[in-house]
Amino acid sequence: TVLGDQARLDISARSIWNASERAFFDVRVFHAPAPSNASKSIPAMYQSHENEKKRCYNARVLEVEKGSFTPLVFSTSGGMGGEAERLVKKLASKMEYHTGQRYSDAVGYIRKRLRFEILRTTVISLRGDRGARK
Numbered sequence: 001t002v003l004g005d006q007a008r009l010d011i012s013a014r015s016i017w018n019a020s021e022r023a024f025f026d027v028r029v030f031h032a033p034a035p036s037n038a039s040k041s042i043p044a045m046y047q048s049h050e051n052e053k054k055r056c057y058n059a060r061v062l063e064v065e066k067g068s069f070t071p072l073v074f075s076t077s078g079g080m081g082g083e084a085e086r087l088v089k090k091l092a093s094k095m096e097y098h099t100g101q102r103y104s105d106a107v108g109y110i111r112k113r114l115r116f117e118i119l120r121t122t123v124i125s126l127r128g129d130r131g132a133r134k
Contacts, residue, residue: 009057009069016090022067025087026053029118031076046081049073074118080111088114 011025028049030037037045053071061069073081080088092106101109 009061011072012067016087017068017070022065024057024061024065024067024069025072026057026069027072027074027118028053029074029076029122042075042079045075046073046079050081050083074114078115080114084114 009024010027013023013025014020016023030045030049032042032045040048050071050073053073054069057071058069061067070083070087071081072084072087074084088107088110091110092103095101095106095110096103099106
């Protein structure tokens with residue numbers, strides 16, 4: 001487990017799961033055809049990666065940050081783990097309530113945005129940030 005300052009979580013938000021509670025998220029993208037995943041089924045791959053993230057960060061978030069932790073696991077083929085799917089559904093129901101948007105449209109919008117953000121991050125990590133030119 002990671003209890004010290006070296007624990008860096010990717011996303012922090014308030015009032016996702018409970019009112020005023022701080023929620024922390026850590027993202028992992030894995031490649032299903034990789035040799036390390038050859039002996040596992042697709043659902044087992046997602047579960048394995050989620051459990052590994054929880055093992056690393058859950059104790060620190062509960063003890064130090066006093067919040068909740070959710071691992072967000074995605075595959076390079078576009079799928080998402082159970083925890084990520086649960087988050088999408090929660091966000092979609094909040095969007096439906098606050099904006100009046102249909103639930104199915106909200107789910108589609110969130111999934112599309114997530115996929116494009118993961119793609120953008122991947123491109124930046126491969127090519128480097130091209131930021132503002134001086």
